[in-house]
Amino acid sequence: MLKIGIIGYGTIGEDVAQFLLKGEAGAARLEAVLVRDETRFARAASAEYVITDKEELFFAKRMDVIVECAGHEAVRTYGETVLSSGADLILVSVGALADEALQESLMAKAAECGRKIIVPSAAIGGLDRIAAGSVGPMEEVTLITRKPVKAWYGTLVERQVNLAALSEPYCAFEGAARDAARLFPESVNVSAALSLAGIGFDRTKVKVFADPGINHNTHEIEAKGKFGQIKLQIRNTPSDRNPKTGYIVAMSIIKTIRNLNSPFVIGI
Template sequence: MLKLGIIGYGTIGEDVAQFILQGEAGVVQLKAILVRDETKYPDTGSRGYIMTSSEDVFYDQDLDVVVECAGHEAVMKYGEKTLEQGADFILVSVGALADEQLLLRITGKARETGRKVIVPSAAIGGLDRIAAGSVGPMEEVTLVTRKPPNAWIGTLIEQQVDLAELSEPYCAFEGVARDSARLFPESVNVSAALSLAGIGFDRTKVKVLVDPHISHNTHEIEAKGKFGQIKLQIRNTPSVGNPKTGYIVAMSVIKTIRNLTSPIVIGI
């Protein structure tokens, strides 16, 4: 049985933990969750796992896999350490890898330790097709992300436009994935995953829109290459706890964990 730890207990981390406890993740045991303040969660010991703010206590659980659900800073702080501790690292905040030096360090540490950094599809789909297509020449990959105004509260876009008064779609960004991942660390991680699967951060084109006419987070992907062409539109139900993300993110993490022990693995 895989021993698993989670870094972060926000919307995604809590959903991932609940799915695991419900038996949705396969042959895995939740051992520990690393949080900033464990006193907020006094009764977790009776559930069979610990909630701790101590890195030492967390990593002392002899973990096989660690799921990061805590943002770019957590990737920078714990990515290499997780691999050094002998655990695979499932990465939700993949936009952190737009930092080329961080990507090189984490990749190097994974090679050195023989462990893996695993990026779930999370809020988008088609990464298996994009990754396969990148084996041959790939001409272009584009992503158009649309989210309703409340999904952009607390982001850089609040400084650009009055979200409450918006009546027409507003283009907040148009450029390449390296910049979109840095500018919107909680909202456009999908551009980073798409870049890693395909033609890289500096060739993947991204457009980000605030759209008052929609209620679902929407991602439109298009890619062309020797393999042919793919056009894909995804509409995600926003999480009630955090409209910047969708329920599908935690579901995708669970599917990834399940694949680690399943005798049959589909879609990679």
Template sequence: MLRVGIIGFGTIGKDVAQYIFENKAGNVALISILVRDLGRIESEYPKELFVDEPDQFFNQNLDIIVEGAGHHAVQLYAERALRSGSDFIVSSVGAFNDQTLMDTIMGAAAESGTKLIVPSAAVGGLDRIAAGAVGPLDEITLKTSKPPKAWMGTIVEQQVNLQELTEPVCVFEGNARESSRRFPESVNVSAALSLAGIGLDQTKVQVFVDPHINKNVHEIFASGKFGEIRLQIQNTPSPNNPKTGYIVAMSIAKVLKNLSTNLMIGL
């Protein structure tokens, strides 16, 4: 049985914990959850699961650590997790728009014999994209569209009036490195797609606010020696955090199941 720790107890952390306790994440045991402030935690789970001291968290012989707390958590803890002997599942993949950070983390993984694991999360087709990249790939484009409520509290509020929007508006067009930097909570999919394919600087991205939709929509096009792929994903937003969707935690649970059981699907 694999020993699992979670960093963060927001939308993703709570859902991953629930899937583990419901035995939907394979042969794993949830050992610890690292939070910022124990005094703010309200949960039906045992209190001893929660810690707010990183030293205590990382000294529990964890096999796998799941990050569900944003870019800053990746910057603070990814290297430490890998050097502690734990594999690291990252949901905030957009943090790797910082190439120095990426190089440091990959160096730590190589030196420690551990793995940095990027789940499909909100995007789909990463297995096909990664396979096609052997070929090589010629082009990857991503169009991300989300309803206005998903952009509240982000930089997009400075660009458009979300309350009065009546038609779709493109709020960004560029590459994946810049999109993941500009929208750290909302376009992590562009970074995941880039790591699977042709890189952050070559992956083209458009970002839309669309008042006519109620799901987070990602449209992918890739071409190369393998052929072409056109894929549209519609994710149901989490009611607690419309910037992300249910599928992110589900995807992490699937990774845990792959790593802890004898049947591996979709690698």
């Protein structure tokens, strides 16, 4: 039975916790959740697991796998500590690895501790194909992300344009994935995952749109290389509680945990 911890109890963290409690991840048990202020979650307290803002108590649970779903700063603050504690790290805020120094330090710590950093597909798809294709020469990888207007409130896009007045798609960004991941830490983690699977942050090209004509978060991927060509469009249903993310993210994390404890694994 895998002992699971979660860092962060927002939309994704709560959804992951509920899936775990329902047994959707197979032989895995939720042990603890680390939050900034445990008093905010008094009503969510359970005899089945601990919700705490005390790092010592959380890491004392000696978990096998810890899921980070609390943002880039949480990756910087807790990434190495997770690996040093003897747990594998499932990384949701993968855009944090656009910081080369952070990526190198986490990779080094994982190797030193004999642990793994695991990036789930989350809101994107086709990472298995992109990663396989990157074994041979890969010419290009591009990503076009479109999200409804409501997904961009509270982000850089809100400062660029009057979102309420948009009547047609607005291109908020065009450039390299490294810059996209830094500028939109809550919204374009998919560009980071795609970059790490394929040809890197600086060669992966990204366009980001706020689109008043859609109701789903969409991602269009195109890649070419010796393997051939892939064109993939994904339409994710946004979460009612947080339109910046979709229900599929927590589902993908649960699938990843299930793979860790299952005798049969598909789609790697």
